[in-house]
Amino acid sequence: MTRVELLDFLELPDSSSEDEIRIRLDDKLTYFQHLTENAPNDFLKKLHSANTEKIKNIQKELSAAGAKGPTPTTNHLMVNVDTPYSAHADTVTTGANILSAQRNKDAVAWLVRHTENQSAKTFPLYYGKNYIGRNAHPAVHTIVINEDPYVSRIHTLLDVTNTNPLEIIVSDDSHGNAGRASKNGTYINGNENRLTKKMIIGENDTIQVGMTKFNIKPSTNNINDILQEVEESEYMKTVVINLF
Known part of the structure; x- marks a missing residue:
């Protein structure tokens, strides 16, 4: 490095x-x-x-x-994990410059965290672009995940293009992620091959970023019913990310 x-x-x-x-x-x-x-x-x-x-x-x-002697360039050092972030409770947030119209929109879908040893938790998705990452994007609604050290600053783009049926274009590449694909990859429905091109996902699909898994649900159902349904369902297998 x-x-x-x-x-x-x-x-x-x-x-x-x-x-x-x-x-x-x-x-x-x-x-x-x-x-x-x-x-x-x-x-x-x-x-x-x-x-x-x-x-x-x-x-x-x-x-x-x-x-x-002189300051090393450390060309021979190899570190393949993404930079960890402070271990605070994960939160849902938006960048300071997001348009007020976007902030006031109703959620059209939910990401429901469904990860072993973690409580179920809902995160809103809005029509159009949504990011998942450690840092809030200044102009796009961002689901900020702070507890998982293997989530990149900008990790995944979820572009909600249709609501009936629910269709979300998910991508993890330099074009969609503000210049750089995530370090540790995005995985869909337990597939061990990291996402390398755009893919359409929808209701009941599972997306894994870092070691955190989310189930996708439409916003048409009662949020408490959604949480109960997810909590009572089986976990999708966790893809072991290749760090080395």
Whole structure:
């Protein structure tokens, strides 16, 4: 990984000093250690533990290179996980500059979180473009997911094009995702092949971003009935994302 890639991984500006880089690495290490200690199952524990070791290896490489002299470019370092984000409760939010007309629209569908060891939770989808990611897009309604460290800043675009029947064009590429496809991929209905081109999905389909899975429901039914239906249904299998 080059210095530019390392700074992007750490979400730091190009002007960052070596001290700032090391401080951020310490923060990331603490974050992954916390995830490891609190992982709800063995799979996630192993996953977070592996990422903890990767951060430690980067720190060792930087320390060794620093002892030899100039600032390293770290061309030989490889880190294939997406930059984690602070572990706050996931929320639904919109960018500060979203048009008031969009904010006042009625939801035409729901994403219902249906992930092992997490409570069911609903997120609104509006007609037109909707993003899923860690950061709110300044002009498009965004479902912000903060608890999953494998969700990219802008991860997936959901474009609702029809409501009866419900049709959503889902994409995860550089064109739809404001310049870059997600690091860890988007998966539909448990298919282990990550989404590489636009696909139409609809009612009862399942979309996985990072390690989080959502079931798609129309807004025509009562929200409490939708939650109960999803909670009582079986989980879609989780695709093991390739981090290495």
